[in-house]
Amino acid sequence: MKNIRMSQGIANLLMTGVLTSAICFAQPPRSADASVEQKVDSLVRLMTLEEKLGQLNQLSGQWDEKLKRQVLTDEERDLVKKGRIGSYLNVVGADATRDFQRVAVEESRLHIPLLFGLDVIHGFRTIFPVPLAEACTWDPALVERAARVAAIEATAAGVHWTFAPMVDIARDPRWGRIMEGSGEDPYLGAAMAAARVRGFQGRDLSNPTSLLACAKHFAGYGGAESGRDYNIAQISARTMHEVYLAPFKAAVDAGVGSFMSAFNEINGVPATAARFIMTDVLRNEWGFKGFVVSDWGAVEELMNHGVAATREEAGRLALNAGVDMEMVSRIYEKDLPAAVREKRLSQVAVDESVRRVLRAKFKLGLFDDPYRNCDTSLAKKVTLTKEHRDLARIAAQKAIVLLKNEKNLLPLRKEIKRVAVVGPLAADTFHPLGGWNAQGSKDDVVSVFDGIARKVSPRTKVLYHRGCEIEGDSGYNAQAAVKIVRQADAAIVVVGEGLDMSGEAASRSNLDLPGKQKEFVKAIVATGKPVVLVLMSGRPLTIPWEAENVPAILEAWFLGVEAGNAIADVLFGDVNPSGKLSATFPRSVGQIPIYYNYKNTGRPFEEKNHFTSRYLDVPNTPLYPFGYGLSYTTFSYSNLHVTNPILKAHEDVKVSVDVTNTGTRIGEEVVQLYIRDEVASVTRPVKELKGFQRVSLNAGEKKSVEFVVKHDELGFYNLEMKRVVEPGWFKVMVGGNSVDVIEIRFELQEK
Numbered sequence: 001m002k003n004i005r006m007s008q009g010i011a012n013l014l015m016t017g018v019l020t021s022a023i024c025f026a027q028p029p030r031s032a033d034a035s036v037e038q039k040v041d042s043l044v045r046l047m048t049l050e051e052k053l054g055q056l057n058q059l060s061g062q063w064d065e066k067l068k069r070q071v072l073t074d075e076e077r078d079l080v081k082k083g084r085i086g087s088y089l090n091v092v093g094a095d096a097t098r099d100f101q102r103v104a105v106e107e108s109r110l111h112i113p114l115l116f117g118l119d120v121i122h123g124f125r126t127i128f129p130v131p132l133a134e135a136c137t138w139d140p141a142l143v144e145r146a147a148r149v150a151a152i153e154a155t156a157a158g159v160h161w162t163f164a165p166m167v168d169i170a171r172d173p174r175w176g177r178i179m180e181g182s183g184e185d186p187y188l189g190a191a192m193a194a195a196r197v198r199g200f201q202g203r204d205l206s207n208p209t210s211l212l213a214c215a216k217h218f219a220g221y222g223g224a225e226s227g228r229d230y231n232i233a234q235i236s237a238r239t240m241h242e243v244y245l246a247p248f249k250a251a252v253d254a255g256v257g258s259f260m261s262a263f264n265e266i267n268g269v270p271a272t273a274a275r276f277i278m279t280d281v282l283r284n285e286w287g288f289k290g291f292v293v294s295d296w297g298a299v300e301e302l303m304n305h306g307v308a309a310t311r312e313e314a315g316r317l318a319l320n321a322g323v324d325m326e327m328v329s330r331i332y333e334k335d336l337p338a339a340v341r342e343k344r345l346s347q348v349a350v351d352e353s354v355r356r357v358l359r360a361k362f363k364l365g366l367f368d369d370p371y372r373n374c375d376t377s378l379a380k381k382v383t384l385t386k387e388h389r390d391l392a393r394i395a396a397q398k399a400i401v402l403l404k405n406e407k408n409l410l411p412l413r414k415e416i417k418r419v420a421v422v423g424p425l426a427a428d429t430f431h432p433l434g435g436w437n438a439q440g441s442k443d444d445v446v447s448v449f450d451g452i453a454r455k456v457s458p459r460t461k462v463l464y465h466r467g468c469e470i471e472g473d474s475g476y477n478a479q480a481a482v483k484i485v486r487q488a489d490a491a492i493v494v495v496g497e498g499l500d501m502s503g504e505a506a507s508r509s510n511l512d513l514p515g516k517q518k519e520f521v522k523a524i525v526a527t528g529k530p531v532v533l534v535l536m537s538g539r540p541l542t543i544p545w546e547a548e549n550v551p552a553i554l555e556a557w558f559l560g561v562e563a564g565n566a567i568a569d570v571l572f573g574d575v576n577p578s579g580k581l582s583a584t585f586p587r588s589v590g591q592i593p594i595y596y597n598y599k600n601t602g603r604p605f606e607e608k609n610h611f612t613s614r615y616l617d618v619p620n621t622p623l624y625p626f627g628y629g630l631s632y633t634t635f636s637y638s639n640l641h642v643t644n645p646i647l648k649a650h651e652d653v654k655v656s657v658d659v660t661n662t663g664t665r666i667g668e669e670v671v672q673l674y675i676r677d678e679v680a681s682v683t684r685p686v687k688e689l690k691g692f693q694r695v696s697l698n699a700g701e702k703k704s705v706e707f708v709v710k711h712d713e714l715g716f717y718n719l720e721m722k723r724v725v726e727p728g729w730f731k732v733m734v735g736g737n738s739v740d741v742i743e744i745r746f747e748l749q750e751k
């Protein structure tokens with residue numbers, strides 16, 4: 001059936017006589033790229049202006065309550081037939097995409113397939129830890145495998161393209177979208193960005209399990225002033241290049257197929273209209289060959305920004321800046337045809353954008369098989385498999401960060417007689433999914449209570465009380481929870497944010513435990529029982545009281561479907577925690593933005609000198625620094641060595657360090673390497689991460705860990721905004737977090 005339909009489509013095109021080279025599959029192309037270019041050129045020559053702008057038009061699928069899936073409305077069916085829609089987002093399920101695709105490839109003049117996009121951010125149905133948590137694994141290979149699983153599941157449900165990875169650097173935990181990225185550091189962020197691109201896209205986009213990736217949001221979105229979503233970003237050119245752009249560049253180098261422009265403005269220019277970033281940097285400097293999609297409605301929003309007076313003007317600005325495809329505001333489709341006809345917009349610019357979109361469709365193999373992801377029997381077989389869940393559990397285990405463990409309260413013994421599991425998130429199966437959870441279902445999630453109940457000995461009594469709600473003060477009943485805690489040998493208090501308290505449009509000005517939860521924790525601690533706090537959140541929270549008064553704290557973020565199992569694995573010692581923070585925990589909101597790679601200032605803090613950079617009411621230091629995380633064992637660092645301490649031009653730096661497991665059990669340590677350029681022509685951060693490795697060490701074992709820091713990694717953008725490496729002295733710092741490091745110096749010589 002499929003082949004007959006396809007060949008009819010092809011036959012029709014052949015009759016036009018123009019597309020012969022485009023569909024002459026029998027002839028082996030000189031190279032894959034050249035062949036794609038020929039096909040794209042031929043197709044563009046056949047297209048009307050409306051069909052061209054149609055390829056740049058993306059709409060969102062409409063839900064049909066009866067069919068329980070997205071359907072084409074009458075208006076949209078007509079538009080698809082006319083070739084005036086090139087892509088859909090939010091159409092999910094092979095049955096739905098097959099229906100949509102059928103209209104495009106069988107009822108439109110040129111039979112150009114639709115491209116289906118979706119936010120597959122941390123899993124499709126098998127939900128993995130939220131990206132901020134996944135970054136705490138400091139394990140790019142694992143993150144790549146997680147993205148691969150997401151791609152396998154999403155493509156089986158008709159999806160071709162994910163709006164991920166989100167690679168925005170965030171130094172402000174008030175910003176809810178910090179949850180969707182890899183935290184505050186450009187180096188870790190770049191490693192995670194590349195890993196996710198590789199995982200989503202696989203080796204070859206034409207493989208049916210390959211999911212086209214999209215690096216977003218380009219650029220500076222994470223710099224939203226005051227942490228308020230969609231707000232403006234004031235970012236210097238140097239910080240932009242060195243901090244915010246680094247993970248985007250890594251995504252390009254990893255072969256990412258698409259980009260999404262950001263909602264925010266950068267220094268007076270809305271990203272959606274920022275040619276200097278989308279064309280000068282992305283295409284001309286970095287050589288990106290894919291296409292750029294706008295964010296939702298962002299082209300139209302250029303009018304709100306106050307840089308366009310009309311829809312048409314907004315459309316022209318965006319397209320000329322480099323936004324190839326427009327998400328949902330339908331300006332390209334409705335307002336740009338006249339602009340081109342009346343010569344206010346260049347046909348050449350439109351053609352170039354169309355080429356980029358068609359290229360992606362060819363590379364995905366959609367012209368060879370537009371139904372490549374429409375096999376309705378596949379999803380069941382490859383979704384939420386045991387193998388996928390197992391991987392989600394490993395990712396969740398490694399993402400957990402042990403923040404405090406006074407007197408080795410953890411791990412708990414499985415033979416404990418009675419354990420109380422309390423708090424609004426203790427038995428919850430919805431919130432561990434985290435925001436942007438695609439097709440995640442709470443029915444798939446293991447709660448902390450269930451994870452613990454499965455873990456402990458059959459003789460252990462697991463007691464439960466909810467105690468309070470996540471937000472608000474209704475249903476507050478600390479007393480009842482206290483009563484059961486009193487009967488127990490230890491209490492596990494599971495508190496935090498709801499999943500909708502981070503993510504898009506979810507900024508907070510107060511990062512304490514919300515609602516009555518703080519009071520609740522205090523009531524439980526007041527029982528005098530051993531208390532373990534398990535935090536779920538999409539961002540660092542301000543927990544100074546808890547850090548002072550609760551003996552053990554686990555940051556468990558939103559860990560996905562295996563949350564409860566992974567948390568129980570760590571609580572009861574089957575897994576030794578090894579996660580390290582991907583973002584700094586402030587002591588108070590007043591310290592924000594707070595990050596480890598700050599600048600020294602002319603008056604760095606000195607205890608005895610009042611006129612140094614400080615607050616009157618809070619230390620400068622964070623509550624928990626970037627890279628921090630405890631283990632049930634301890635590690636020591638010694639013998640830090642630079643093999644070539646007098647470095648010549650262009651030489652890489654070779655560093656070795658001995659890491660010893662000084663405790664009594666096997667554990668994994670994330671060994672982190674930071675550098676500082678001591679004196680340079682522009683000020684440099686006090687520390688910059690330039691390498692990390694995860695090593696496993698048996699009790700008492702010592703390993704030599706070696707790093708090679710590429711010469712270019714010592715560089716920065718100088719006054720002329722050229723990337724340079726300047727001679728002089730550098731510090732190398734190595735340790736298990738960004739604060740507790742040992743250090744050594746080396747000199748880079750002029751010649």
Ligand code: NOJ
Pocket residue numbers: 089119163216295296504
């Ligand atoms: C808006 C968000 O900013 C973006 O990240 C997302 O991909 C789109 N909506 C589509 O859902």
